[in-house]
Amino acid sequence: MALMITDECINCDVCEPECPNNAISQGEEIYQIDPNLCTQCVGHYDEPQCQQVCPVDCIPLDPGHEETHDQLYQKFVIISGKA
Template identity: 60%
Template structure:
């Protein structure tokens, strides 16, 4: 499943540079994750780098974009080919 950033985001700028897919952008008020680009770092890293970088734990799974590991891997292939 893609990830999302909660409204408790403090805009610390830690997550955006860590995303290998450039899925994180500054929104109107807080950072946002584009679910079409988010692979939870599958294909790049063992764990989502934005989750690891977030100092307040506001990056969480997005229940509106549930995806299997295979779907995330297919998305990685599509984004990198």
């Protein structure tokens, strides 16, 4: 699954620079994650870096974008151009 940012976000600015896929951006009120770019850091790290640095724990799995580990890896390959 891709990740999502909930309305508990305090706009602390720590998640955006941690995303290796540039999937996180500032929305109208809070940060948001583009599910087309989010791989949960598969291919880059063992754990999603945004979740690791979030001080309010507001980045859960997005139930609207279910994906397997293999699907996340394939998305990583396409985004990064690595095979």
